[in-house]
Amino acid sequence: xSQEINELLKEVTKAVSASNxxxxxxxxxxxxxxxxxxxxxxxxxxxxxxxxxxxxDNVDALTDYAIEGHKKAIxxxxxxxxxxxxxAQGNPNIMVRIQRFNYEDLNEAILTRTGVDLQLGxxxxxxxxxxxxxRSEVYIAKYLASAGAxxxxxxxxxxxxxxxxNYDVAKALCTDKxxxxxxxxxxxxxxxxxxxxxxxxxxxxxxxxxxxxENKLETARRSDxxxxxxxxxxxxxxxxxxxxxxxxxxxxxxxxxLVGNVNEWLDQMKxxxxxxxxxxxxxxxxxxxxxxRHGAYFDSTSDSMAGTGNVGAPxxxxxxxxxxxxxxxxSHDYPYAHNAHFATIGKSAGYAPVELMRRLLIESAxxxxxxxxxxxxxxxxxxxxxxxxxxxxxxxxxxxxxxNYSRSSANSSIGFRPAFFV
Numbered sequence: 001x002s003q004e005i006n007e008l009l010k011e012v013t014k015a016v017s018a019s020n021x022x023x024x025x026x027x028x029x030x031x032x033x034x035x036x037x038x039x040x041x042x043x044x045x046x047x048x049x050x051x052x053x054x055x056x057d058n059v060d061a062l063t064d065y066a067i068e069g070h071k072k073a074i075x076x077x078x079x080x081x082x083x084x085x086x087x088a089q090g091n092p093n094i095m096v097r098i099q100r101f102n103y104e105d106l107n108e109a110i111l112t113r114t115g116v117d118l119q120l121g122x123x124x125x126x127x128x129x130x131x132x133x134x135r136s137e138v139y140i141a142k143y144l145a146s147a148g149a150x151x152x153x154x155x156x157x158x159x160x161x162x163x164x165x166n167y168d169v170a171k172a173l174c175t176d177k178x179x180x181x182x183x184x185x186x187x188x189x190x191x192x193x194x195x196x197x198x199x200x201x202x203x204x205x206x207x208x209x210x211x212x213x214e215n216k217l218e219t220a221r222r223s224d225x226x227x228x229x230x231x232x233x234x235x236x237x238x239x240x241x242x243x244x245x246x247x248x249x250x251x252x253x254x255x256x257x258l259v260g261n262v263n264e265w266l267d268q269m270k271x272x273x274x275x276x277x278x279x280x281x282x283x284x285x286x287x288x289x290x291x292x293r294h295g296a297y298f299d300s301t302s303d304s305m306a307g308t309g310n311v312g313a314p315x316x317x318x319x320x321x322x323x324x325x326x327x328x329x330x331s332h333d334y335p336y337a338h339n340a341h342f343a344t345i346g347k348s349a350g351y352a353p354v355e356l357m358r359r360l361l362i363e364s365a366x367x368x369x370x371x372x373x374x375x376x377x378x379x380x381x382x383x384x385x386x387x388x389x390x391x392x393x394x395x396x397x398x399x400x401x402x403x404n405y406s407r408s409s410a411n412s413s414i415g416f417r418p419a420f421f422v
Contacts, residue, residue, distance in 0.1 A: 088178030089152035095139040109198035127191035129281035139420040143239035157240035167407040170416035182284035193398035205260030209235030235390035262415040263385035274378030313339040317348035325379030330406040342374035372400030
């Protein structure tokens with residue numbers, strides 16, 4: 001009996017040994033197959049990667065080719081007055097080349113046409129001066145900024161402008177585009193406005209809910225598809241959809257929508273408790289703390305701090321006697337000063353007119369100039385908006401100066417416009 005058991009154990013041992021050998025062989029074969037499959041997978045992955053790279057290279061090349069073609073078409077059609085720039089975030093920006101001119105020619109043209117000397121001085125406009133160095137041209141966004149890819153913004157026609165951004169966000173959206181980009185400055189705005197006045201091409205715009213209050217046949221598509229002139233709904237219009245008379249040169253290749261539609265943040269100017277602070281020329285690289293403090297202030301005709309409404313016209317002064325809110329208070333909890341035309345506000349006996357203020361359309365030597373109301377809170381920090389909105393009517397204009405808002409203000413009637421140094 002024990003011999004039979006031994007024989008059975010031997011058979012079992014042989015079976016286990018055979019099974020182990022089979023398992024080892026299977027594992028070896030599996031490893032070999034896995035290795036070959038990994039090699040095949042790598043070859044497949046490498047082939048796919050090469051194909052994707054070739055595709056992407058071709059797409060990039062085709063995209064560059066398309067952009068260059070688009071750029072050439074725009075430049076050919078406009079005689080070089082318009083071009084397209086692709087920013088660091090890959091967004092397209094249609095820009096208007098503004099060529100350098102001089103103040104004496106502006107002043108002479110305005111004097112010849114209107115009989116008024118605006119006392120602008122001589123030399124190169126501050127728009128074309130950067131820390132004392134002159135530029136032959138500056139690129140200004142043809143349209144208000146709109147939404148863009150990669151968290152940025154674009155400058156294209158036929159879309160809704162990007163709104164509800166505060167001063168700092170708007171400025172960052174412009175500078176994030178890359179070297180040379182900046183938010184349109186008060187120097188650029190004022191020089192273009194004076195050029196339009198000199199050339200008798202002061203633009204109209206969307207100042208009456210999708211139409212011009214001056215010419216009600218001039219319309220553009222509203223964001224809500226509403227009827228032009230209907231005061232209900234949102235009367236904001238698409239970028240560049242208006243007629244040529246809404247451009248700074250009354251032409252197809254000018255800067256569009258400077259008047260009306262939405263107010264535009266401008267850089268390089270602010271009020272600090274009523275004191276006017278600016279850069280001395282068009283230099284966006286200067287830190288805000290180092291902007292020049294002028295001996296010029298917006299005083300008020302009233303010392304009321306009651307309510308939040310209009311208490312009368314502001315006054316240009318060498319000091320502030322009447323303030324409408326507490327010092328350093330950036331809120332909107334107190335009154336503001338307002339006048340229907342920025343150029344007709346009074347000047348105190350001690351105020352000495354400042355040439356740069358005239359050049360920036362903050363003061364004027366005559367009421368015969370570009371139109372636009374003025375709004376001022378002479379307490380806290382206030383940053384400039386110009387142009388007016390879709391409901392402003394005759395208060396809108398190239399000279400409109402809105403100094404009621406703090407840097408954190410944002411709403412659906414506030415937008416911005418990039419600019420670029422060549």
